[in-house]
Amino acid sequence: MSTPASTENHPNILLRLWRDKDTRSVFIQIITMVIVFTFLGLIINNVVINLEIAGKDFSFGFLNYPAGYDITFQPFISYSPTDTHLRAAAVGILNTLLVAVSGVIIASILGFTMGVLRLSNNWLISRLVYVFLEFTRNVPVLLHILFIYSIFLYVLPVPKKAINISDTVFLTNRGFIFPSPVFEDGFGFVWIALLAAIAIVVFFVRWERKNQDATGEHYPVFSISLAILFGLPLIVFFISGAPMAWEIPALKGFNFKGGTSIKPEYIALTFALSYYTACFIAEIVRAGILAISRGQTEAALALGLLPNRSLQLVVIPQALRVIIPPLASQYLNLTKNSSLAIAIGYMDVVATVGGITLMQTGKEMETMIIVLLTYLFFSLIISAFMNWFNRRMALVER
């Protein structure tokens, strides 16, 4: 780009270069890079000096030492205090994932339900949902978590006075205790049957779609799939002689023995995160449905679709396009908010690696880097998946 004629003959060459758009942009970028790299260099230099003063080195070797602390909740891999810090970190990451996945599922169901109810023609229902949404959204999520947890601690009884549901399920302030299944020989057939059922359902759904496109016939896909999914394993289960027993929990001393116990920390965290996020999802769903013009519903009704089917086949598929991008960021928020677990002592990745491991080894840099990278990784995975899903759902134009 040429400079204006008036400055062409300016004696100062630097000023002339500055007024040229291209050289100026190169100049600005070089300056920015110099500033940023000097800054980074200073920080790294400081870190090296500070570590030397503190007598620490930068290494991840501590991950192989015994952790020496107990983790109360470890549903996936077994862990004992003699295991390494690395294993403790893995337990923490899996616990974070557990809360994130179960939270996302519950929040989606609750959120879509509330979003649709909010648009209900029934004045009472829509108002009630509105009041609940507004109150929940405007209160910090940490408070919800602490509040639900305190309800668990103060309202539920101690194990000795557990709320007893027909001698099998017990509700106490140390967790909900369920009977756990004990698989006997021959249960493998049931698993195989379940896999087969899933395969059949997948084929059935594909065939049904093709068939409907070709002939216009419509089968109740959902109920038939559900029947196959539950029916086939159930039949195999009884044919092979019901190879499963239940271990019933029983009160021994001060706590329950046997059965599966779900910790109050996990329930409180998942429940609070789910309904909090569900309130945001509900608003997104409502906005998405409202964004679809009324004419679409009317056209569907005019074609003779029932109100339910018109919502299902016409409105929701279109609304999903508006809903998905903000929905993705709500899922991300839920995953990141699961780090608040530390406030109630649920052992997620922040509480294990960033908490106790940090305290015991004094490796602030290394542990925080592990925690930050874990969350960055989760965030990237969720946003990549959501981008892919978004592309699939996007409107195909001409």
Place this chain on the structure above:
Amino acid sequence: MAVPGAGACWAFIDDRLALFTYGFYPEPLRWRVNLSFVLLILAIIPVLYEKMPGRKYGLWYSAIFPFITGWLLVGGEVNGFGFEPVDTDQFGGILLTLILGVTGISFSLPIGIALALGRQSKLPVLRIMCVLFIEFIRGVPLITLLFVASTMLAYFLPPGTNFDLLLRVLIMVTLFASAYMAEVIRGGLQAISRGQHEAGDSLGLTYWQANRLIVLPQALKISIPGIVNTFIGLYKDTTLVLIIGMMDILGLGGASLADVKWAGLANEIYLFVALYFFVTCFSMSRYSLYLEKKLHTGH
């Protein structure tokens, strides 16, 4: 006082109200906190009330308000004139919540605008740096950043320097909010058609003039709901500081439960704190709705 079966007991809140408002701020110096609450209200008026006479000067006051109040609350001598210093770890309760919220809100908007412009910039180096910064901050939870501020940040500074935990947390909270703010404003910027930029160019405006006079006013207007939502999110997120041991209103509430005299009143405490946040956040969102309606110039 907690009589079993007697229903909710609000005497607790009454007893602790001063603690919940001022934290551990020294009692004889609490007039300084009260004065800064008054100054805060005075600073909010010109921002919210558009028909105020002399609003321009009012806004200048609002801009320097965080610095005045910071000096008023922390104390310290400037040219022999000043107040008795107060240690920032004595700040607490609503005072601390407001300090975190107001600082975050007032600094995250300008930083967010700069980041959003950087992300839209034609200069690749600037753009990549802004993208990296925004995506990093948005990818990690605030609580881990607060841990970084409380444990790791000391390593980044020259040996021997030691700066206040509150200041470190304020910087982190502000940076966190500005990354989200940048994304909201980027949405607004993207909604402005290219023609607006080109119109600015053809009028002979520079990049900054075109942005300041043409693009940003429109972009900010359409991002108001998002901006206010980010403010509300930031304000609610200030409660996380209790995890690194700072006593905001929720932290003090939890700590009060340890007092034998008031044990078992968790529900009252949490409801009180919830009500406080509900009233403040709900009024913010109502104001944003009002603003949206007023600025709506379409059909």
